[in-house]
Amino acid sequence: xxxxxxxxxxxxxxxxxxxxxxxxxxxxxxxxxxxxxxxxxxxxxxxxxxxxxxxxxxxxxxxxxxxxxxxxxxxxxxxxxxxxxxxxxxxxxxxxxxxxxxxxxxxxxxxxxxxxxxxxxxxxxxxxxxxxxxxxxxxxxxxxxxxxxxxxxxxxxxxxxxxxxxxxxxxxxxxxxxxxxxxxxxxxxxxxxxxxxxxxxxxxxxxxxxxxxxxxxxxxxxxxxxxxxxxxxxxxxxxxxxxxxxxxxxxxxxxxxxxxxxxxxxxxxxxxxxxxxxxxxxxxxxxxxxxxxxxxxxxxxxxxxxxxxxxxxxxxxxxxxxxxxxxxxxxxxxxxxxxxxxx
Numbered sequence: 001x002x003x004x005x006x007x008x009x010x011x012x013x014x015x016x017x018x019x020x021x022x023x024x025x026x027x028x029x030x031x032x033x034x035x036x037x038x039x040x041x042x043x044x045x046x047x048x049x050x051x052x053x054x055x056x057x058x059x060x061x062x063x064x065x066x067x068x069x070x071x072x073x074x075x076x077x078x079x080x081x082x083x084x085x086x087x088x089x090x091x092x093x094x095x096x097x098x099x100x101x102x103x104x105x106x107x108x109x110x111x112x113x114x115x116x117x118x119x120x121x122x123x124x125x126x127x128x129x130x131x132x133x134x135x136x137x138x139x140x141x142x143x144x145x146x147x148x149x150x151x152x153x154x155x156x157x158x159x160x161x162x163x164x165x166x167x168x169x170x171x172x173x174x175x176x177x178x179x180x181x182x183x184x185x186x187x188x189x190x191x192x193x194x195x196x197x198x199x200x201x202x203x204x205x206x207x208x209x210x211x212x213x214x215x216x217x218x219x220x221x222x223x224x225x226x227x228x229x230x231x232x233x234x235x236x237x238x239x240x241x242x243x244x245x246x247x248x249x250x251x252x253x254x255x256x257x258x259x260x261x262x263x264x265x266x267x268x269x270x271x272x273x274x275x276x277x278x279x280x281x282x283x284x285x286x287x288x289x290x291x292x293x294x295x296x297x298x299x300x301x302x303x304x305x306x307x308x309x310x311x312x313x314x315x316x317x318x319x320x321x322x323x324x325x326x327x328x329x330x331x332x333x334x335x336x337x338x339x340x341x342x343x
Contacts, residue, residue, distance in 0.1 A: 001334075002034045003326070004072035006063075008081025010039030013054065014208070014228050015185055016255040017103045020160055020318075021078060027319030036070045038063065038083055053210070060086035067091075074099070074326040074334055076137075080106065080129045092132050097331040100133040101158065102126065102147060108250040113188060123150045130154075134327040139253040140277040156325045160255060161315035166231065167262035169307045170239040178202030180295055181241035181265070183234070183256040184248070186210035194247040194270075196220045198292045207237055238263035243298040246275055247291060254278060257285070261310035264303035268294035284309050 005025070009017040021037065028035050043062065045055035063086040067075065075091060075098040077084045084100075091098050106122055130136045130152055137158035138144050144155045178201055184190055187210045196204060196216065204223045206216070217225055229237055238244070244260035246269040257267050257278045267285035269275035279285030284306045288294035326334040 001074070002036070002070065002072045003028055003323075004036050004038065004067060004070055004075045005078055006038045006075065006083050006087040007078035008040060008057070008083045009054075009079055010037065010041060014230065016160075016251075016253065017078065019255055020103070023161065023163065023315040024319050024322060027316050028323065030316075031319065031323075033323075036072070038066060038087070040083070042066075043083070057082050057086075063087050064090035072329070074328055076101070076322075076326065077133070078103070080126070085129070088129065088132065096329045097134045097327040098132075098329075099135040099137060099326055100130050101137040102130070102143070102152075103139075103252065105250045105252055108189070127151050134331065135325045137322070137325055140273075142273050142277050143252050146273065158322050158325060159313075159318055160253060160258070161313045161318040162255070162258040162262045162310055163315060164262050164311050164313075167235050167238065167259045167310075169264040169303070170236070172236060172239045174240050174242070175203065178242040178299060179205055179240060180243050180245050180268075181205045181207065181237065181260075182245050182247070183207040183238070183260070184246075186212040186216060188212060189248070189250055191247040191249055192216060193219075194291055195245045196223055198295065200292060200295055202242070205237065205241065207234065234259075235263060238265050241265050243268050243295055245269070245291070245295055248272075248274065250274075258310050258313065261285075261306045264307040266298040266301040266303065266306050268298040270294075280309065 007021055011018060025035050025037060040055040040057045043057035044059045045057050048054040048056050060082055067090060077087055077098055077100045106126060134154060135156050136152060136154050137156055139160055147155055180200055182195055186208050206223055207226045207229050209228050238260050244265050244267045246254055246257055246267055249270060249272050251274040254274045260267060261284050267279055269285060269287055270291060271287040275287055281287050286294040286297040328334055
């Protein structure tokens with residue numbers, strides 16, 4: 001089958017959306033499907049205002065002809081950016097079916113950056129973008145319930161996985177004192193200061209980059225900032241850390257939690273959507289309104305159990321679930337996907 005994925009987020013960006021799509025493409029191709037990903041890499045781009053590391057495509061008139069030339073059996077719009085809108089417009093104008101996904105709590109992110117913009121406007125934007133979609137894919141049951149309450153329809157689960165070949169327990173020398181690690185984009189919506197301002201024993205390590213990095217480095221000179229790390233280098237940092245600290249209040253999931261757990265590293269977080277969907281309280285993570293208390297409690301968790309729990313998930317299962325949710329362009333169910341998902 002020919003599968004077209006349209007995403008405004010792609011390499012060299014480092015985030016959960018890109019990670020999910022990279023593994024999706026790899027697994028679909030491994031199942032014998034032909035995949036084309038339309039991303040900013042194939043277009044002329046300008047930097048996103050206030051977030052220059054995100055490129056925004058502007059020669060969008062090329063999207064329709066590229067879809068037509070590929071002649072896909074199904075189309076998935078992964079993001080609500082310029083490419084997603086251009087593909088949506090072309091598909092809707094021809095009465096063709098497609099699926100979409102909600103990877104982030106976009107309204108909360110926008111409201112957090114510009115509080116004068118009502119949260120209701122962000123959800124109106126989401127409802128408008130996803131209204132023609134025959135399947136709106138979300139990562140957790142909690143997300144499905146939340147977005148249903150906000151008026152979105154045709155919501156289906158597409159659960160994510162973890163690369164257990166890369167992220168696994170390793171026999172590494174670990175620092176004598178505790179290491180509290182954060183991995184993720186350094187931006188206001190990630191609530192980093194709730195972690196960096198804590199009085200904790202040992203060291204604080206931060207992996208990632210973003211618009212908040214310079215300010216955070218200036219305010220917290222005792223914290224080690226590593227910038228982006230990927231592959232083996234990232235897995236090694238997970239393995240050397242004592243606890244992964246996930247302070248976000250708005251993430252819909254948080255793949256970094258699964259990656260840390262697969263390496264045997266427990267997680268400390270607030271008891272909010274995302275951590276509540278990923279973690280087993282008192283087993284793989286500690287959830288507390290007092291994040292410092294959660295960090296200290298997580299030091300006592302069994303690292304072997306953390307790795308075992310995360311090892312039950314896979315990207316192949318995630319790709320099969322994605323395939324089973326896809327409508328064909330004529331609106332009929334993807335029977336091949338349903339059959340594959342039953343294997």
